[in-house]
Amino acid sequence: MEEDGDVVVTPGEVLGKSSDLKAGAGAYVSPQDHAVYASLTGFRRILSPPPDAPDQRPTVEVTGHKAHGPVPEPGSIVTARVTRVMARMASADIMCVGTKSVREKFSGIIRQQDVRATEIDKVDMHLSFHAGDIVRALVVQQWFQLVGQRCNAHRQGKLSKERLPRLEDDEMK
């Protein structure tokens, strides 16, 4: 198996045919000519499939060099710092998306009804959050709305066993 990490590719370069290769990170399959193209600048790496996988095509990916910073999107778990607490919502600055720290500023809003799954109208935002709290949250929708869960332990509160509530798709409509 080819394991060349030294070949530098640039966006638009053909990496192979989609019948022979699967497109991993930094690569895509063009529907017009069924070729695998690079979409980033970086080193070409070919990963062999796990032996028990049904699809025995190796995966090609483009890694290294620079990739843009992580962007929070619906479904991602983020770590955020609370900046402002209001009666019905708290605003927060996102610091990490998953395990990666963001490069640019992203702000989010934690709404009162999203703080916990039960008795959502009885949540007191001021008892749940303080400015400066670090929270773990799930990005729900559009404007980086967050579902918050307190995780700093130095103050009393309802932090512990609240689970992240399930969210419906029509949350924002």
Added chain:
Amino acid sequence: MAAKAASTPTTYSPSPTTQKTKPSFFKNDNVDWVRPDGRGFHQCRPAFFRTGAVNAAAGSAYAEFGNTKVIVSVFGPRESKKAMMYSDIGRLNCNVTFTTFATPVRGQGSDDKDFSSMLHKALEGAIMLETFPKTTVDVFALVLESGGSDLPVVISCASVALADAGIMMYDLVTSVSVSCLGKNLVIDPVLEEESYQDGSLMLSCMPSKYEVTQLTITGEWSTAKINEGMQLCLDACSKLAKIMRSCLKEAASASED
């Protein structure tokens, strides 16, 4: 009185014999005429690209084609500041500015407001906007010196800067323009040729996919001329792409060491 009226007609009508003709840039369509910088008609200026010109930006590139010098910096993806319409995909924000000393006459270059939207149109088809949902990528182009073919240089340079920033793209975007001067087509015109041109054609394309992202034609063109001009541009674009790729590869290998 009658005689005077006859000699000086009261109404003016242009007679076909005295019709003004534009002085031909090529005297008597002289094909031996040389371009101001001594190039052949189908010869581009030497192109130079370098990434990492602006430290503060996520990605940047500097391009120099003869006297045309531009810097493009790319910021983001970052939170969209403006109240925006609902959209699942990312946004591309382009801005082209001229320095006050870019043109021979001070402060004349900045009145071209449509450069920004032209840059946006040329690039947006090549960027995978769905990879940075609901965020904005800003592309700021600064023309340091305007030496002709400014927009094609800005577009090519911007795609190098985007690649340097790690923005996912289907392909690089390269752009080349040709000017129609009399019967001749000259590629990559300089400022002087642009001021004399009868028409211009600018083509932006994704070279390895052979897809055109933008085509701008001004002036009067016959179909045959358009075909010839497009072919010239497409050829030049694929050659330009090689230069851009080698610049990006050099930068990527250098960062590894």
